[in-house]
Amino acid sequence: MPAQPWPFPTLMVQGCTSDAGKSTVVAALCRLLADAGYRVAPFKPQNMALNSAVTEDGGEIGRAQALQAIAARVAPHTDMNPVLLKPSSDTGAQVIIHGKVRADMNARDYHQYKTTAMAAVLQSYQRLQAQYDVVMVEGAGSPAEINLRDRDIANMGFAEAVDCPVILVADIDKGGVFAHLVGTLDCLSDSERARVVGFVINKFRGDISLLQDGLDWLEAKTGKPVLAVLPMLHGLMLDAEDAVQSQQQRGDFNIVVPVLPRISNHTDFDALRAHPGVNLHFVGPDAPKPPADLVILPGSKNTRADLAFLQVQGWPQYLQRHLRYGGRVLGICGGYQMLGRHIHDPLGVEGAPGSSAGLGYLDIDTTLAADKTLTRREGRFVNADAAVSGYEIHMGVSHGPDCERPVFQLNDGSVDGAVSPDGAVMGSYLHGLFDHPQAGGALLQWAGMHHANGVDLSKLRDNSLNRLAASSQPLLDALQRLPAWSGA
Missing domain, CATH: 3.40.50.880 (Class I glutamine amidotransferase (GATase) domain)
Structure with a gap:
């Protein structure tokens, strides 16, 4: 049994950019919460990826959600990624709903279809919510994509629909981390900004004391706490959501x-x-x-x-x-x-x-x-x-x-x-x-x-998930200290 109540039955992880670390933060929290005795399920409303996995219920989901299910020590299920888009060209994709192919659509047609897709998303979310103590939600891309805000089902559109809190992740290794966080927050509406409960700075290397002035400025500027600064971890063997992983010379x-x-x-x-x-x-x-x-x-x-x-x-x-x-x-x-x-x-x-x-x-x-x-x-x-x-x-x-x-x-x-x-x-x-x-x-x-x-x-994957979780313990501790969510 969990040692103490968890303040967020649903928590969403959004990123300032693609590849900011949303997938790994969700995986880390899934492993930490599962090991603490919570029944936890990963969830991504909409994923666009060519790496997918077959679930036990005979459907198809994004590979990242299958990895997060492994982290949570549960079987992957189609409800964990109810909408999967598999690009077939620069402007078209195969649309998969609840694990099964629904249609091939171009971007304009899919935009009109999002209302239907949102209904599927909410059905899956409600089923998971009924079965698990915690639903850990991963966003897609960035919530600051102004052109995608209408009918959004992947980021703040979902968070607003279910009234859940959000943590915002930025990758410091890309540079401009403070601009990413402040700029993203500034692009949100008042109600969306209110549901951001804190920031995570990811992939930090070096002396963290040199970062402290920036952290203090960020908290004073936004009124939001920096929940954790997570380290750059090398040598992890974790399934990639889409990008081809780099390789290194090993043998002959x-x-x-x-x-x-x-x-x-x-x-x-x-x-x-x-x-x-x-x-x-x-x-x-x-x-x-x-x-x-x-x-x-x-x-x-x-x-x-x-x-x-x-x-x-x-x-x-x-x-x-x-x-x-x-x-x-x-x-x-x-x-x-x-x-x-x-x-x-x-x-x-x-x-x-x-x-x-x-x-x-x-x-x-x-x-x-x-x-x-x-x-x-x-x-x-x-x-x-x-x-x-x-x-x-x-x-x-x-x-x-x-x-x-x-x-x-x-x-x-x-x-x-x-x-x-x-x-x-x-x-x-x-x-x-x-x-x-x-x-x-x-x-x-x-x-x-x-x-x-x-x-x-x-075995390599499980060892990597344990390393990832151990490095993310400060984030779990900071979240545990926040007040229980009562709505934006």
Whole structure:
């Protein structure tokens, strides 16, 4: 049981900018509150991200909310992220409501749809509120985006609708932290400003005594307390919401991943980033392509368009040379589809109806379908005594002779994936292949890394959440000292 009452049954974390630290602050507070005995659930009304996770109730939510659920020691659920937007172009996105695809919309149409989306948001929030002691809410972007205030469901629009307090986070590592906080506050209405109960300054490094004059000025200027100054933490292994994570030289086994314009679920590579024997290269547009032992084609939100990007960027010629010299190629989800003979889109699921010639390294054909497959999977690697667990998120079905050589035998009796006759090319619909240490080690051995062992990503993630929580204890203590919320 909790040692003392928590003053905020619902608390919202908003940021002055994107990547200010909203996701990590919510994750830290979820872990701290859960360990203190509270039943706590994360919640993000609206998320825009190409990294997603499959929940136990068979839906799809943003990866950050799945991570926050792990931090809270509860199972991820679609109510934790009732509206998920997955961009398919610069102006359009797939709209997912309560874990299921609702429609593809451009930005103008979605703006009109927000009233409907808000109803879904409030339904999910009310269900969580009835089940948990605390709902920890994460905002999106910044509440100071004036052009997005009308029909807002992601920041102050939600906070006003449910009358919850807000803490405002700013990233001092970006510079201009005091301007960010004061300027954001100044862009809010009187009622919105009244519900901000304090500030958090994130990613501080150095001597905190040198910051004190600024903190005093900020509190005097705004009348709001600085609740905590959180340190910059290096080496955390936490699932990224969207941005491709940087990598560092670790080992001498080289893995190359092209960064597609609509790359999705690149958290597939987190275990490889953490592997001490792997040197992981993300190769962006027009960047040189280094020699590799293994090339992995990642998932994509727009497979045919990203396949065209690969062709323009010279990847077919690179792969041909790579395979000729004994390299291995793995395709995951959309990358798997690209490795086949053709990708057919008769319904225009990803754009204009039509077909695209694939890279031709697997004897399969893929037809995109309107219904999205959302499934969690467990099974075994066919060619090794290794367990695998992962999840499928895709809108296509693949068939062909190479599917008769599957990669995984799944526990429900089905199979997944395809292998080329010479064994050098492999494709699978399963995301999270490297997260399980047995499967990760077996895949690396197939790729030519001798005596390879996988990385236990779940253990690394849990250790990182505990580090994050420990550094955020001062924030929890400061919040605990505030008076209980009685409304703005």
